[in-house]
Amino acid sequence: xxxxxxxxxxxxxxxxxxxxxxxxxxxxxxxxxxxxxxxxxxxxxxxxxxxxxxxxxxxxxxxxxxxxxxxxxxxxxxxxxxxxxxxxxxxxxxxxxxxxxxxxxxxxxxxxxxxxxxxxxxxxxxxxxxxxxxxxxxxxxxxxxxxxxxxxxxxxxxxxxxxxxxxxxxxxxxxxxxxxxxxxxxxxxxxxxxxxxxxxxxxxxxxxxxxxxxxxxxxxxxxxxxxxxxxxxxxxxxxxxxxxxxxxxxxxxxxxxxxxxxxxxxxxxxxxxxxxxxxxxxxxxxxxxxxxxxxx
Amino acid sequence: xxxxxxxxxxxxxxxxxxxxxxxxxxxxxxxxxxxxxxxxxxxxxxxxxxxxxxxxxxxxxxxxxxxxxxxxxxxxxxxxxxxxxxxxxxxxxxxxxxxxxxxxxxxxxxxxxxxxxxxxxxxxxxxxxxxxxxxxxxxxxxxxxxxxxxxxxxxxxxxxxxxxxxxxxxxxxxxxxxxxxxxxxxxxxxxxxxxxxxxxxxxxxxxxxxxxxxxxxxxxxxxxxxxxxxxxxxxxxxxxxxxxxxxxxxxxxxxxxxxxxxxxxxxxxxxxxxxxxxxxxxxxxxxxxxxxxxxxxxxxxxxxxxxxxxxxxxxxxxxxxxxx
Numbered sequence: 001x002x003x004x005x006x007x008x009x010x011x012x013x014x015x016x017x018x019x020x021x022x023x024x025x026x027x028x029x030x031x032x033x034x035x036x037x038x039x040x041x042x043x044x045x046x047x048x049x050x051x052x053x054x055x056x057x058x059x060x061x062x063x064x065x066x067x068x069x070x071x072x073x074x075x076x077x078x079x080x081x082x083x084x085x086x087x088x089x090x091x092x093x094x095x096x097x098x099x100x101x102x103x104x105x106x107x108x109x110x111x112x113x114x115x116x117x118x119x120x121x122x123x124x125x126x127x128x129x130x131x132x133x134x135x136x137x138x139x140x141x142x143x144x145x146x147x148x149x150x151x152x153x154x155x156x157x158x159x160x161x162x163x164x165x166x167x168x169x170x171x172x173x174x175x176x177x178x179x180x181x182x183x184x185x186x187x188x189x190x191x192x193x194x195x196x197x198x199x200x201x202x203x204x205x206x207x208x209x210x211x212x213x214x215x216x217x218x219x220x221x222x223x224x225x226x227x228x229x230x231x232x233x234x235x236x237x238x239x240x241x242x243x244x245x246x247x248x249x250x251x252x253x254x255x256x257x258x259x260x261x262x263x264x265x266x267x268x269x270x271x272x273x274x275x276x277x278x279x280x281x282x283x284x285x286x287x288x289x290x291x292x293x294x295x296x
Numbered sequence: 297x298x299x300x301x302x303x304x305x306x307x308x309x310x311x312x313x314x315x316x317x318x319x320x321x322x323x324x325x326x327x328x329x330x331x332x333x334x335x336x337x338x339x340x341x342x343x344x345x346x347x348x349x350x351x352x353x354x355x356x357x358x359x360x361x362x363x364x365x366x367x368x369x370x371x372x373x374x375x376x377x378x379x380x381x382x383x384x385x386x387x388x389x390x391x392x393x394x395x396x397x398x399x400x401x402x403x404x405x406x407x408x409x410x411x412x413x414x415x416x417x418x419x420x421x422x423x424x425x426x427x428x429x430x431x432x433x434x435x436x437x438x439x440x441x442x443x444x445x446x447x448x449x450x451x452x453x454x455x456x457x458x459x460x461x462x463x464x465x466x467x468x469x470x471x472x473x474x475x476x477x478x479x480x481x482x483x484x485x486x487x488x489x490x491x492x493x494x495x496x497x498x499x500x501x502x503x504x505x506x507x508x509x510x511x512x513x514x515x516x517x518x519x520x521x522x523x524x525x526x527x528x529x530x531x532x533x534x535x536x537x538x539x540x541x542x543x544x545x546x547x548x549x550x551x552x553x554x555x556x557x558x559x560x561x562x563x564x565x566x567x568x569x570x571x572x573x574x575x576x577x578x579x580x581x582x583x584x585x586x587x588x589x590x591x592x593x594x595x596x597x598x599x600x601x602x603x604x605x606x607x608x609x610x611x612x613x614x615x616x617x618x619x620x
Binding site: 132136138140142144147149225238239251258262265277281 | 449
């Protein structure tokens, strides 16, 4: 902000409401949709669980000595085959899922936005090559690529899974960012900035990027549940650390006791569904509140 | 340009894409930190002789680009490689599983499209009604549900608790059926749960697509014109609006094959459905790299063909498409 010239800043203030006012308008619209509020409630609740897990359930790995006990007063979700309290495990699973969703999206954003802005702003042969690769990754089955790459790691940890998902997850975002740049690079205010001698880099980052932030925020919110589901799927399929309390690992464990302990597969799956639903509701709500139509 | 030229051009464009896929597949396996041979060794106890044979056969002692060229050369001659663990050509492993994957996907996809179009059109026409709200909310639920977990819940309810349906595999083994009809019925019983799982998830996606496409078309001028001409509402909806709304859906279906296959991979594993997806997961467990690479190539070709087919279908139905 500081580097911005005084006259430019003044100009902005004249033409549009301040950032705080705009945020307030969006918030007021978002608040009107009950579904969006419910989604936000779920997201906040799950994030709190994730943050506070060590305080709420400190001894989540300790065996109670009661193996595969059905839900009861002491163990609300029952116990698993190692005698661990399933509720505590599910709470710690939230920690993993939220961490996965947020970090994978950050990696995706870094790659997707960079590629999209370069392809869309400069166009030409760079655009052609980048979009060929983007389309290719977009059409290939994600799970197949993930399995192929993760097979190369012996006991891949959560960070490897996050990294690989982030590296493969960017194409859709890149396409959208590209088309935004493609249309905005002809905008009058970009012309003005260019005629005043602003460098390409400055135009890309300072002039266009702030105007498409809302699109990026909506897409990022909508991608978080994807990463959460993919991580659970991969750990369910046996990639990743079999000793972690990831919901996918808990579910895989539960498949062995389908006929004797229904609660082991039921509760971690429900947690997964609720979390993913929360992010999707919030994403849909934000999309409507920010009045965004995704251009591809 | 004529339709024929367009098709030929689309086919030619596939060649560089295919080469890029081979590079990616090769790079995924060979550039990741980890020596394929060492990983195979740890997972499946190769004998020293086998190790030496694999090294010689794949040129593992050669530089990477040579290894790639050896592999690509064989691929172009239709040789997908050799599974050292199964001691059989990769092609043989794959070819027996293809029909089951295609069957599962075709059945689930057909049902999903029909259900989604019907529900999506009703939801769009009755925009803001209670029906629209309920259908959209259910779709969001289907969109958020982890597919493999839904499969597990179906197994838990219908196979374990109620014992109505088998919870896995493609047919009952160790039983001789009196007529082929009985065998077919048995197979369909096994197909029901995995197909239903995929239908729930896919219908949710397609519904959202059909509904928003239809909503957009309904605000177009030509729909207003059709209405103001005094045409019956059903004619306006089915003849004028639906046909145009289906265009983006056609493309979406063609291009979502990769996404659909992703779902099928996991569902096949959950239901022990011996298709390509289960093969992929099982082979990944023992780190059978030649089979994994061959499988990726076969799946990629299926995806490319599906995309091509949808492009051609799109060009054929939409007169507005200029073939360039």
